[in-house]
Amino acid sequence: QQPVQSPQAVILRExxxxxxxxxxxxxxxSVHWYRQxxxxxxxxxxxxxxxxxxxxxxxxxxxxxxxxxxxxLYLTASQLSYSGTYFCGTRPLGQGFSFIFGKGxxxxxxx
Amino acid sequence: xxxxxxxxRYLVKRTGEKVFLECVQDMDHENMFWYRQDxxxxxxxxxxxxxxxxxxxxxxPEGYSVSREKKERFSLILESASTNQTSMYLCASSSTxxxxxxFFGSGTQLSVL
Numbered sequence: 001q002q003p004v005q006s007p008q009a010v011i012l013r014e015x016x017x018x019x020x021x022x023x024x025x026x027x028x029x030s031v032h033w034y035r036q037x038x039x040x041x042x043x044x045x046x047x048x049x050x051x052x053x054x055x056x057x058x059x060x061x062x063x064x065x066x067x068x069x070x071x072x073l074y075l076t077a078s079q080l081s082y083s084g085t086y087f088c089g090t091r092p093l094g095q096g097f098s099f100i101f102g103k104g105x106x107x108x109x110x111x
Numbered sequence: 112x113x114x115x116x117x118x119x120r121y122l123v124k125r126t127g128e129k130v131f132l133e134c135v136q137d138m139d140h141e142n143m144f145w146y147r148q149d150x151x152x153x154x155x156x157x158x159x160x161x162x163x164x165x166x167x168x169x170x171x172p173e174g175y176s177v178s179r180e181k182k183e184r185f186s187l188i189l190e191s192a193s194t195n196q197t198s199m200y201l202c203a204s205s206s207t208x209x210x211x212x213x214f215f216g217s218g219t220q221l222s223v224l
Contacts, residue, residue, distance in 0.1 A: 001170055002153065002155070002170070005153075030211065032212060032213070034213075040217075041201065041215035041216060041217050041218060042154070042201075042213075042215050043215075044212040044213065044214070047211065047212055087153060087154060089154075089213070091211070096161060096167060097142045097159060097161045097167075097205075097207070097211075098156065098159060098167065098169065099144060099156065099159065099205075099213065100156055100169075100170065101146070101153050101154035101155075101156075102153055103151065103152060103153035104153045104154075
């Protein structure tokens, strides 16, 4: 029941772009994106609610296609500080406040 | 800023011991969660609670129980610890409504020997 993230890992050079995808088999109320650096707790990036919205945070943005239960995270002009593991988190419709995460995507940005 | 505090950063226990992991949040959040994090498996939901004394099973509740006697505190209990419960345990809390983002504690690395 975990959402499926792809790719599992990606290596970038500074300034390059990346897209991380998240797909759920369940209808969703919301999708969240979090970033976790090594040895630290996950930190919230953004939330997307059903309604097909797209949001941005500096050079990181995301979209949510509620019909397909898919979300994508877009990282543009990547910086070294973007390195970490990115998790999508989903709140399925009809399951109260249950909040399920994917397995994560490891992102490494090299100079 | 929201603070979610987990009582121990590292814990070493013996097989068969009863283990308590404590989590306290200071922002009056309704929802609290327990996850375990293992390499390659991401964050897996063990239990969550949406109110005092209310609890719901997550994806992997077997071998665990929880307690929420006060709104700010959510405890994870391993009744009889086993080696396959060696993991990083993360607690999180969130409010209800539009701004439902999760705030995580720093985690407890539990080793069961």
